[in-house]
Amino acid sequence: MNWHLIVDVLPPLLEGALLTAQLTVASVLLGFVIALPLSLMRASTMTALSHPVLLYTFAFRGTPLLVQLFLIYYGASQIEWIRSSFAWAILKEPFWCALIAFSLNNAAYTTEILRGGIRAVPRGEIEAAKALGMSYTLRTRRIVLPIALRLSLPAYANEVVLMLKASSLASTITMMELTGTARKIVAQTFSPYEVFISAALIYLGFTFVLVHLFGRLERHITVHQRRVHAESDSRDLAQGSQEKLAIEKVAR
Numbered sequence: 001m002n003w004h005l006i007v008d009v010l011p012p013l014l015e016g017a018l019l020t021a022q023l024t025v026a027s028v029l030l031g032f033v034i035a036l037p038l039s040l041m042r043a044s045t046m047t048a049l050s051h052p053v054l055l056y057t058f059a060f061r062g063t064p065l066l067v068q069l070f071l072i073y074y075g076a077s078q079i080e081w082i083r084s085s086f087a088w089a090i091l092k093e094p095f096w097c098a099l100i101a102f103s104l105n106n107a108a109y110t111t112e113i114l115r116g117g118i119r120a121v122p123r124g125e126i127e128a129a130k131a132l133g134m135s136y137t138l139r140t141r142r143i144v145l146p147i148a149l150r151l152s153l154p155a156y157a158n159e160v161v162l163m164l165k166a167s168s169l170a171s172t173i174t175m176m177e178l179t180g181t182a183r184k185i186v187a188q189t190f191s192p193y194e195v196f197i198s199a200a201l202i203y204l205g206f207t208f209v210l211v212h213l214f215g216r217l218e219r220h221i222t223v224h225q226r227r228v229h230a231e232s233d234s235r236d237l238a239q240g241s242q243e244k245l246a247i248e249k250v251a252r
Helices: 003-008 010-042 047-061 065-078 094-119 123-131 136-173 178-189 192-221 223-251
Strands: none
Touching: 003 010, 003 192, 010 047, 010 094, 010 136, 010 178, 010 192, 047 094, 065 094, 065 136, 094 136, 123 136, 136 178, 136 192, 178 192, 192 223
16 A cells, blocks of 8 residues: 555645535535425424425435436436526536535435424423413424424434535536545546545544534533433432431431
8 A cells, every 4th residue: 555645645635625515514504494494394284384395305315316416417408498597507517506406405304304303392391382472483493493403413413424425426527526536536546545545534534523513512502401410310319318318217
């Protein structure tokens, strides 16, 4: 193995990694914005709201992301009215096609993740909000969504990591992100082993950062729960000690 080559290819790979980071962040943010209202519709008991969203999530979760990417990038150019519309200025660029495909795919998975979090919100807290006279909008904003986001965070963190790795598919539509740059260097050096080891190390670095950030965020938003559990354990310990002393006095 050529260790010097692994180090030498890192600078050009990092340039491609910058595009990977931009594409991942933009896809995740746009996907979350799309998924937030869709998750509320998906969790609704009204079939007129939930069923169209179910059809959307089923279609995007049930087909490969690569196929969706090809349909948007190659399929749009086959439709005459798209080529003659203002949308062609966007759809002819590989970056925007990748962003649209990744965002819609991420939104489908995020919708189902958030829907599970919304359904897991304790019914008693919703009833308490209703008893206080909160409107649907107010209790959704102050009660339902904060709890649902906290419950959904571990699953959502996994989805973001998967989106990072799925961004490598952008190389199939001529984008020179991390994987695309690695393939270009392999064609020049004929050393796939060393080049892809370097690319894998960069992906591992990105994943480590994401996992660390989500871990800190999860600890931050659950700090009050840890305090409650700690106080409960302290009370249980104190109560247990008092009961033990009472038993010893009776035994004497």
